[in-house]
Amino acid sequence: MNEQMTPKERWLAAIRMKSVDRLPFWPKLNGAYPKAQDAPFREKDLGAIHDWIGSDKHEGIAGCVREIRKRTAVETTRNNCTMSTVFRTPSRELQLVRQFDEPSSSWHPTEFPVKTLEDIHAMTDVFEDVVVDLDADGLQKAQAQSEEIGQDSLTTNGIGESPLMYWVEWLAGVENAHFLLMDHKEDVEALFEAMHAVLIEKTRILCEHSPADVFYLIENTSTTLISPDQYRQYCARHVGEYAKLTSAAGRNLILHMCGHLKALLPELSRIPAQAFEAFTSPTLGNTSLLDGRTACPDKCLIGGTNAMLWTRTADEIISRIESDLDELPHHRGIIVTSAGVMPPLCKPKTIRQVCEWVKQYPARMN
16 A cells, blocks of 8 residues: 555554554653653643654544432542542542652552442442433534544544453552452442443443544553453453444444553453554563464554663664564554653654654555
8 A cells, every 4th residue: 555644544544454554653642751851842742742753643532421420429629739539429438539640740549449348339329320421512522623633643532441440440459459359249249330331321422422533441451450360250241342332333442451461362352342552562561462463363453562662772662663563474453652651761853763664664464
């Protein structure tokens, strides 16, 4: 294919395992990146930096779902670098506290809302009380954003995070999540089903109304947090049901999974999602592009590198990417990215040099 594609066309073709004019390239930059750079990049917004690098851009737009409650409330307040989310039920009040980390420009939980059996029951009440509805204002905003972006970028909406991973990351914390699941299995599973029902309805509404090109489940999956057996028992079923809905609607679903995935590849191959994003190579991850392509021949792999690699010279980064690409049977469904967030230590000049190399790489589409 010689005809030049737009960034949106290139992304969508790769996600659907079709031929592209060249491999897409997207460094994942967040708010921490410009602040760590020298002038003039320190003063640029992320879009301008992407334009200078030559990225195939990837942009979130407004969501179009809202939660309606009758008996419970969820309220979030922010005070400087602290964010507090209070879950109120008629019988109990639970609190999630997050702290903002300036160097990484990210929020981290410091207090989890679920600590006891009674907390499990209260959180179940919070999710069972939810009615999911179309957010007309959000939809109007998303449509306007989508029209403004046009062919310049892939547009995305997030659905959420499947119950087990959300439980581990945000509701109970890694250790207590496993203790509570072991000690109160039926109660935690009842909570999971209430959470799952909410995500099913969100998926239905997004499939019907959202103008986004792709939907994300921000799973952060890793066998450093959960076991392969737990993935098979919980995540694979839940994610599989969301994926069946998106697939039936002809929509694109991407699973954001930034951890150790190698032991999960047999299960992941059976989920009807189109792509795995933040596909992280060793030694930070444990799964190479060849591992992914061998076990999941019909899935688009978005990533293929790791944060430590991006702290090296451009020549070293290119050499590693070239080696990993050369061993693949073909390059359909490959999108080269930084996998996780780009380390601020990597300079824009280095990223651009790698980008220019990726664009000229002789990708095999047969």
